[in-house]
Amino acid sequence: MPTNQTKVISIFNNKGGVGKTTITWNLGDALARRGKKVLLIDFDAQSNLSIAVLGERFHNILPSENIPYGTTIRAYLQRFLQNEGQLQFFKHKGTYTHDKVDLIASDAWLNVYSESLSVGADLLTGNGIEKYSIISRLIQEANSQGYQYDYALIDLPPSFNNLVRTALYSSDYFIVPCTSDIFCSYCVGLIGETLPRFLKEWQLGCQQYSTNNPHNQRYINLGKPVFAGWIFNGYDTRKPKNEINKKIIAADYVMGTKIAKSVKELVEKLQNQIKEQPSILQNPSNKSFYLGGIEDMNTLIQNSMWLNCPIAQLDRREPVRNLQDRGQWSPEQLDQIKRLTEAFVDIADRVIKYCT
Numbered sequence: 001m002p003t004n005q006t007k008v009i010s011i012f013n014n015k016g017g018v019g020k021t022t023i024t025w026n027l028g029d030a031l032a033r034r035g036k037k038v039l040l041i042d043f044d045a046q047s048n049l050s051i052a053v054l055g056e057r058f059h060n061i062l063p064s065e066n067i068p069y070g071t072t073i074r075a076y077l078q079r080f081l082q083n084e085g086q087l088q089f090f091k092h093k094g095t096y097t098h099d100k101v102d103l104i105a106s107d108a109w110l111n112v113y114s115e116s117l118s119v120g121a122d123l124l125t126g127n128g129i130e131k132y133s134i135i136s137r138l139i140q141e142a143n144s145q146g147y148q149y150d151y152a153l154i155d156l157p158p159s160f161n162n163l164v165r166t167a168l169y170s171s172d173y174f175i176v177p178c179t180s181d182i183f184c185s186y187c188v189g190l191i192g193e194t195l196p197r198f199l200k201e202w203q204l205g206c207q208q209y210s211t212n213n214p215h216n217q218r219y220i221n222l223g224k225p226v227f228a229g230w231i232f233n234g235y236d237t238r239k240p241k242n243e244i245n246k247k248i249i250a251a252d253y254v255m256g257t258k259i260a261k262s263v264k265e266l267v268e269k270l271q272n273q274i275k276e277q278p279s280i281l282q283n284p285s286n287k288s289f290y291l292g293g294i295e296d297m298n299t300l301i302q303n304s305m306w307l308n309c310p311i312a313q314l315d316r317r318e319p320v321r322n323l324q325d326r327g328q329w330s331p332e333q334l335d336q337i338k339r340l341t342e343a344f345v346d347i348a349d350r351v352i353k354y355c356t
Contacts, residue, residue, distance in 0.1 A: 042106035126209030192269030
């Protein structure tokens, strides 16, 4: 069940607070600024990405008396589980997010979908393997309706639950955001231990499915996510005396070095344990797998979320007065907005270059 030309990328770390939602949103917006058609998929029951993009409009798309399934991802998944007629795909646009970006909104009902998935009964037997590949089917149906997305970015919960499995099985690549946090370094290592097991269980399920359906090859291209790199998010910078440009502070530099070491160990684990298929990007020009850095946004991130406006458009809106005393951006904030916008575009350029 290939996703046509769409490159599917999961933004994933099993640790919370690393900026998955912010990066998914702003990277999608930056890819659109490079002329790419982007689909954002909020696959986290907390719906943070959906609320960030849509704001108050999010409440209008939830299930109601007139729209029992709503116009979130639930409208697709619940009909699929209950085998109720034609599956419905709904996309939404953010008021200030780039027009080339569409969103499939989340719903707390995703918890129900996660609970419906059984590794033993559905995956390993091959009998319910379609449940674990539903995102690929959704993207394929979206493309069949003429949208033809270049990239689909999936925002995921901070865990190794079945929603994460489902997304990774349909992904071509995954990107790991990290923050200056000692626990982040540890969690990167956990990915190297857990992902190979996920992929082996997918292979076992596919083998069983193929045994029962020898002429059906619909899942042959799935379950092969490739590690595309990591993003260092939320570090602090300072301008040294008598210097023009800001530099990362020493403590965050040290922590970034530790994370880079953990990423190197992650790569080694993936290479050693996943032999049947490529597990990392073979890119001699980027042996560190570093896709870029996003400095601490401070109050800009709260303004961005409250205004439902990605960083690149933030200077065109007035700041939220509850978040700062003044009614306009300071010169330092305008400079930071510019730097952050350029940083996301730089990462988007690397994604376009490497994830092909």
